[in-house]
Amino acid sequence: MPRLMDMGLDKLNSLLLEMATISENAVDASIETYSKGGKGEQVRDWSRRLQTLHRQVGDLSMEMIARYQPVASDLRFLKACLEISYGFYRFGRYALDIVEVMDIFGDLAKCDRKSVVETARNTQEMIRMSVDALARRDVALARRIRKMDDLVDESYRQHLRTVIGQKKDVRCALSAGLILRYLERISDHATYIGESVDYIVTGVEPNQ
């Protein structure tokens, strides 16, 4: 027999999966804008929508705690929901930041964008993995995300090392540096989402 709480848990799950889809689209679109040009108008809408959904997840989680006093796997799910929802919200926010780099720096068509786009591919893959891990409660997949995070971190550091000491085009170097920084943060949040999925299933907190 379904419990009173189950309806709320299902609703939370739906909200998270909606956020997953939107945030994945937002990051993909922002990278597309960087590599091929454009205004990325839809990214702004998606970012706002993710903020709204993040608030809804927070409100519903608090309501569930107040009304049902959840414990064990229910409590872990709610705790993880807040972290996961924040991660998706941040994906949207960083996607918007990437689009705004183009607003600030203008046409970047003449810049060498290869390394940024390659790093973005890893980040996008991490997002997809975090979304799949959440949907399937797949701990093994969730744990693989962390390994990819190192690749993105290294790309960011490598870019900074290259820029320092080179008389490169400042506009290209700075825009690439900012975008790599946002990608690096997105990767971190994908990792946190993976850790939250691990926590829901196993009850083990990250770094324990």
Add this chain to the structure above:
Amino acid sequence: MLSEQLEPAHGIYSQKEAPRNVSARPKVEIRQLNAFYGKKQALYDIDLAIKPNQVTAIIGPSGCGKSTLIRCINRMHELVPDAKVSGHVFLDGEDVYSESRDPTEVRQRIGMVFQKPNPFPNMSISDNVVAGLKLSGERNKDRLGEVAKNTLQRVNLWDEVKDDLKRSGASLSGGQQQRLCIARALAIEPEVVLMDEPCSALDPTATAKIEQLISELKALFTVVIVTHNMQQASRVADYTAFMYLGKLIEYNETATIFENPKEQLTERYITGKFG
């Protein structure tokens, strides 16, 4: 983690105010305990070590043996016709079921508070508190008065009744009656206090007062509470034991039981997925 912020253990006493040696040997140690009502077995091979100056909650569905277990701890189970016990219950390392042990002495050291407040209706408030002391031979009125006052203060009832200590204990509200019964149990200075669903007949305000009191009492006593209310267990207990069909399924720190239980049966029970 919330529980870390609330340490020491959901209570109002810091380690400095109430030194506790939780790593010390158990205050009560139950070993291979079996209990029967006639031919019907109610408890199966229970092993449980209850830590001193901590609150231990026992949870589980109706009929799982929670009340039987605590009644075995102070030898009240044997007062039921046809009831019997095998196994051991050690209080500070000494078996309460050894042949030389006087059950009355055991019950003085291990007090009990029941589900329904049961003050003696024909006794005044103060006489209710010291009823046990009088039975054990204390006749000094000054001493009895002092104990009544101190114990009523300890259960946070003194300010509510001090102006009319001679009125009947039965005239108090349900919550006050239960605190009076706790005072009666404490007046004989037990070392362990067993509570069998002490709040089940009380409203939320009275329940909150009893829970606050339980948190305070553990500075001086070892408390074991049977409760159907899991939120109550999570609020007041340092350790929680889950029982099912007469068996101890899981025993651990309360935060672990309610956040990440190890046994599927515990998980299903506390999340309401049973049946």
